[in-house]
Amino acid sequence: MENVILIEDRTYRQRNLLGTKLIELNNYNLLKNISGGEEFTHLKEQMLKKEYSIFDKYSTILFHRSAFDTDVRNGIIEYLKNYNKKVVLFSGGITGAQLNKINNCEFMLINVTEFYSDNLLYFIANGADNLLELANGKNWKMSILLDSIQKVTLYAKGFEKKPWDIIDGELNLHDIIIDKYFSELTSKFITIEDFGDVLTKMNLDLKSNL
Amino acid sequence: MSDIIFSFGDFEIEIPQNSTFEKGKLSENFGDDLDQRINTYLNRNDSELINSFILPVSLTGNFFDFSGLIFAHHIRLSRNLKCCDVKVAFYGTLELTELLRLSPLARILITENVFYIDIAKHSFEEIIELIASKSKKINFQSILNQIQISPPSNYDGNHHSVDNEFALIQWSIQNGSYESLPDDFKKEFDSLLYFKYLRAKNPLSHLEIKTFEKIQLETSIKILLIDDESRKGWKDFYEFFFQKLSNKIDFQDIDIDFKNSNSLDRNELISTIISEIKKIDPDIILLDLRLLDIDIDNEKEPNQLTGIKILEKIKEVNNGIQVIVTTASNKVWNFKYANQKGALDYIIKNGFESPEVTLKKIRATIEYASIRAIYLKPIYNKMIKSLNSWNEYKLPKRKNLNDPMHDKLWHINLKLQVNDFIKNAFDTINNDSISERFTISTLLLFRVIEMMNEFYIMECGDYRDKTIQYFFDQDNTMVPKISKLKGQYIIDSKVQKGVQLSTKEKTMAIYHKTNKINPTLFDGIHKLTDYRNNVTIHPKKRFKEESLEYMYESDFNRFSNSLNIYFSAILDYVESFK
Incomplete structure (x- = not known):
């Protein structure tokens, strides 16, 4: 159709x-x-x-x-x-x-x-x-990853423990980011340390692709 | 004073309470290009109150558009704004070296008054401290040398439309017509980052508006523009420019949507254009060579260009119409080919050369083309009319074919030869690359009257023993001697044996046999034969040097009047055979 x-x-x-x-x-x-x-x-x-x-x-x-x-x-x-x-x-x-x-x-x-x-x-x-596919072709995930690292980095500044549901609404991350980096955290209160771990993984992925 | 902070994508940055910070937001007019939206934002009424900008690398949801970096370039290159030198602080998570590797736009991050803060390592408070410190006076030239902006990647890959538009910007600023350009295009020109960059790199040496020497025209002339970019500013530019040059220039364009025409209906498009040309009857045509998308293919041969095809048709309409090629292309082979096909000159749309010099050249080209068109176009029309009449004329059969003075073959081909000689005389005079064109053209015209004389007049006897006599071939009647005495033409019908008749006397006699006396025509024939005899073929000793000068005379102005007289006489003569 x-x-x-x-x-x-x-x-x-x-x-x-x-x-x-x-x-x-x-x-x-x-x-x-x-x-x-x-x-x-x-x-x-x-x-x-x-x-x-x-x-x-x-x-x-x-x-x-x-x-x-x-x-x-x-x-x-x-x-x-x-x-x-x-x-x-x-x-x-x-x-x-x-x-x-x-x-x-x-x-x-x-x-x-x-x-x-x-x-x-x-x-x-x-x-x-997915319009990012149109803009960046097969590199579209990189654009999302870079965007997400910025968001998470800024969000984590002065962060206090919150349940995932609230964070999900405030951060509005792409599904592929949630699936890859937050899937094991969605059922609990997220701490600043959790964000630190997520950012480390994200940055490692970024470095290996840049 | 305010400090503007921009978020990225759909992420909202929290701004410190009770601060001078203001959230920046571009318009949501998504039909506008990013450059236009940034430009609109920067041209806000209170832009002089802006103290600093805090920007992400990208403002939109696509990190790789580097729209934040583009924004910073706009700030620096908008030299008309008071905030153009303010501090710009970037925040991001990538290393500076990584950004520099990802995009040349990141070079702005290492210029004066621009800072890059890695937010993974530093706090927002540090950004605030940074922008609160005293700003340095920037060296704009040094920044200009450091940054690098690529043109928008137009579909043709050759940036011709950039050249085209940049020429229009520079030229119209220089001659004061910029304000009369269409609003849509001014908006685009004013906002496109690449043009801001080019204007900064190529400043006009004198910002004041230049006026150019007026063109003195004997008569009104029509100039027609055929350009796919006509309604994108060029029509307005030329209209303004020509109005200032002379009030005797009637300028118009052909309003056709070229971009929506495809290869399938190209012939139809060309026919429409030619019909318009016939209707408008221009003296000069400014012709773009690449009018359709199919012309942009680099592999195209010059003869395949739509502009060349139109040029060929124009020359069939009236070879005296002066065609000036206008193009943003700099392909020499295209100009060479256009020249071979009869184009007089070309105007390259290039804003990088001095607009003042270029506009002077355009003025001179138009002036020269006008002079040529004023003479050549009517001559061409007259030539076609006369030759049509000649071609319809039934040539009498020669009665004295045994006359050894005459070659039988060319008698058969007289009609054809008259056509060839006259057309060649016109093509020669119309070809600027032939330096001795005036002499050659005149000799070709002279050959026409010689051929006519040989056809219509039979010579008997010999001039050396004074037995020569002349008779008309058709009826064996004696050829009279026509001479001018005190402004009157005297006809001597009983010419004594041995009296030699000159070429012009024979021609006058032939004309007199079919018609009557035509002082204008006779005067023209007289001048033509005098030029041929005294300057080119039998120059008198004291005139020899001067003759050479005449022979190589290339100033159209100096020979145009004589040219008009010679052609008119010959064409009237040819047309008189009915």
């Missing part, structure tokens, strides 16, 4: 950047690739009429930032931010890949060259749910 929509107005650029990987991409059943042509023209007309409900059935929406003018683009973003969706805007003139969250909606702005790369196929192959 299609739950990812990719909208591109510059067909040649998509073909050029993906090359033969475009065939592979189009073979994923979960992806609807609207690349120029009449389908794009029709979609653009719908957007001008503010018929945003077309996106309701998709959990991940990927589109070229300049495919729509500023007002239309802002209208789309305004609509989508109220839903639990992943929204990716790709463009040529920007640097890197920034990930932001508003309500339950995750937004990513990513450079077009980084977007049309192996990372896109990796992201789609894994269900198109």
Whole structure:
């Protein structure tokens, strides 16, 4: 079932950047690739009429930032931010890949060259749910690990013993971090020493991967 | 005074109570690039009250975007802000050396007034102490030499759009048109970190707005811009620039969405452009070579570029239209090829060269192209009309083919040869790379009247024993001698045997047989033959040196009037055969 929509107005650029990987991409059943042509023209007309409900059935929406003018683009973003969706805007003139969250909606702005790369196929192959896969490919866990080390380090400063449930809510760590470093601690009060041990393990993993 | 502290991702940092600390937060306008969001934040009304920034390495949920480091670069490179030199303290858990290994952006961490605190080893109180200490005066040039910012990796990998946009920024600042550029693009230009970096690295030597010498035009000219980036500021720039140069320049662009055209409908796109050109009837066209995505492929041969294909079609519409290639590409083979196909000159969109010098060059190019177009475009139109008329004209059969003076073959091909000689004369004069083009072109035109004379007039006898006589081939009637006396043309129908007729006299006689007297045409033929005889073929002794100078005359201004007279006379003459 299609739950990812990719909208591109510059067909040649998509073909050029993906090359033969475009065939592979189009073979994923979960992806609807609207690349120029009449389908794009029709979609653009719908957007001008503010018929945003077309996106309701998709959990991940990927589109070229300049495919729509500023007002239309802002209208789309305004609509989508109220839903639990992943929204990716790709463009040529920007640097890197920034990930932001508003309500339950995750937004990513990513450079077009980084977007049309192996990372896109990796992201789609894994269900198109983890935007860090799109930004960092197979290194996505490193980004989470670095982020988590910072969080835990700051959180542990002046820390007083607390039950895991409270810490879980306050720290909001990624599931893979909890599974790997906190699974044995979830049933007890966590101490500053526990955090020290977790950070040692995390840093060791980081060093071995950097 | 306030100290701004930023959190990272969805983690909230607790700020000390009763302090000057303020939580920093970028706008949630996620349709905007990070650079734009940072720029908006820094340009807040009270930015002069900011004492320091405390930043994580990354502000967003993706550590590897290094957005905190990008933020610090914005602070330093926004030289218009009073807070540009304030202290910036970073907090993080990685070693500084590791960060330096991960990203060149981390170089800012080792510049003046920037500190990196490993929060695993130090407390927040230490950061607070650090920012409370007196800040050093920074050496911006030294920081500029230490940092390194890469351009956004555009899809073509050649950064042509960066060159294109940076040229637009620098040029429009230099000529005072920056404020008239579209708001969307000014917003992008003003905020993009890479442009801030380039502007700092390439400061304009004189910040004052430059005005350029006006172009004196005899008549109004139309300039047309064909550029996929036209509506992204270039139209506004040129409009402003040309208005200042002359009120006789009518400037417009072709408004087509190039980026949404693909290879499949390229021919249709070119046809649309050519139709527009025919409608607008421009004198000068500023033409970008790479208009579509398919043109960005580096392996493309110049002849495959959309701009080159359009250039070829323009030259079919009117070879006198002056085409100036405008491009951000610096590929010499493209210019060479465009030149071979008839482009006059090129403008490289490059903001790194002195904008003042570049704009002066553009001004000179436009002036020269205008002079050429004013003469060449009407000549081309007249040439096509005259040759069409000539080609429809049924050439009479020669009656005196046994005349040894005449080569049978070229008589058969006279129509073709007249076409070839006149077109070659035009192509020669239109080709700036031929230094003696004026002389060659004139001799080619002269050859046309010689051929006509040989076809229509039969010579009998010999001038050496004074037995020569001239008859029209068609009816064997005597060729009259037409001469000018006190401004009047005198026709002598009974020319004595032995009187030799010159080339121009024969031509006037042929014209007179089919029509009447045409003083303008005769005057033109007279001047053309005089130039040929006195300057190139039989120069008088005292004129020899001067003649050489004339032969190699390359200043279009100096020969344009004569050129117009010669072409007009020959074309009127050819058209008179109906």
